[in-house]
Amino acid sequence: MNKKWKFSKYTDIRNAIFFEVIIGITANTVLLLFHIFTFLCKHRPKPLDMAISQLALIHLVLLVTMAVIATDIFGFEDWWNDLLCKSVIYVNRLMRALSICTTCLLSVLQAITLSNRNSCLATLKHKSAHHYPCCLVLFWVFNLLLNGRYLISIGATPNETSQSLMFVTESCSQWPISYLFRYIFLSLVNIQDISFIVLMAFSGGYMVRLLCRHKRQFQHLHSTSLSPKASPEEKATQTILLLMGFFIIMYLLDCVTFSSLGVLWKDDPIHHCVLMLVGNAYATICPFVLMSTEKRMIKCLTFRCEI
Structure with a gap:
């Protein structure tokens, strides 16, 4: 394949991609700094706050690497070497894998927090603070090893052309790479993604069930004409449900876009630009969803901190 991708003429799409990346980097930076400030004011941060801050950090690094990749795709820089190619692509794919892990962990933690005393999940409420770091280390180690293939298969494009290069x-x-190695890698990636999607669906269904039960109990105790205000816990649950639903939609859309456009517009620059826009949408929208119900951020901006 001796074709050089020329994206410079696609000005509107290029500007849209950079605008999306810049907005996402800014929002995730604000969310991360807010939680860092909160951690400094609290001696024991909650696992849910730790998961949100980690998600903001993952998306921040993801979008920064995407910005670096975009500068090369659109031909703004010409200083890449073999080490830079390996590191940037590896970190980008690693952050994408950790994004689904952390989103799933966030939904599970909220389901545990929302569970009642008689639930089987109630026993995990006090243990979640201890189990969270273990899960975090496990996710990092597994994905560091799983995405290690990019350190082997990615490199700077040589001057000599080759039909086998992508x-x-x-x-x-x-x-x-060999067919067996590629098959093992894709199988592990698909198993991980499907497992987390299913786990998110179960935890989301469990939270919806608990919210509906709480609403029925309130209407039974009080007049149905009243419109009770949702508790902070319920608002957090609704936010995470919205975030989880948006992630699943964008994940499925990314899969459909990759498979359909890959067949219809193979090696078309617009195809790759659409994939970039869809692939970065979750990392860009996620901090806005989390900040929309975060009242503590107003206190943080006014230099007030609850201890």
Whole structure:
């Protein structure tokens, strides 16, 4: 494949991608700094806050690496070498894998927090603070090893052309790997993604069930004409349900876009730009969803902190 991708003429799409990345980086930075400030004011941060701050950090790094990749795809820089190609692509794919892990962990933690005393999940309420770091280390170690293939298969595009090369960016290419190794890698990735999607669906269904039961109990005790205000816990649950639903939709849309456009517009620059826009949508919208119901952020901006 000797084709060099020329994206410079697609000005509108290029500007949309950079605008999306800049907005996402700014929002995730604000969310991360807010939680860092909160941690400094609290001696024992909650596991839910730790998961949100980690998600903001993951998306921040993801969008920064995406910005670096975009500068090369659109031909703004020409200083890439083999080490830079390996590290940037590896970190980008690692952050994408950790994004689904952390989103799933966030939904499970909220389901545990919302569970009543008679539930089987109630026993995990006090243990979640201890189990969270273990899960976090496990996710990192597994995905560090799983995405290690990019350190082997990704490299700077050589001057000599080759039909076996697959261009990743303007300066980076992916070398062919054995069928067995590729099959094992794709199987592990798919198993992980499907497992987390199913777990998110179960935890989301469990939270919806608890919220509906709480609403029925309130209407039974009080007049149905009253419109009770949702508790902070319920608002957090609704936010995480919205976030989880948006993630699943964007994940499925990303899969459909990748499979359909990959067949219809193979090696078309617009195809790759659409994939970039869809792939970065969750990381960009996520902090706004989390900040929309975060009243503590107003206190943080006014230099007040609850201890």
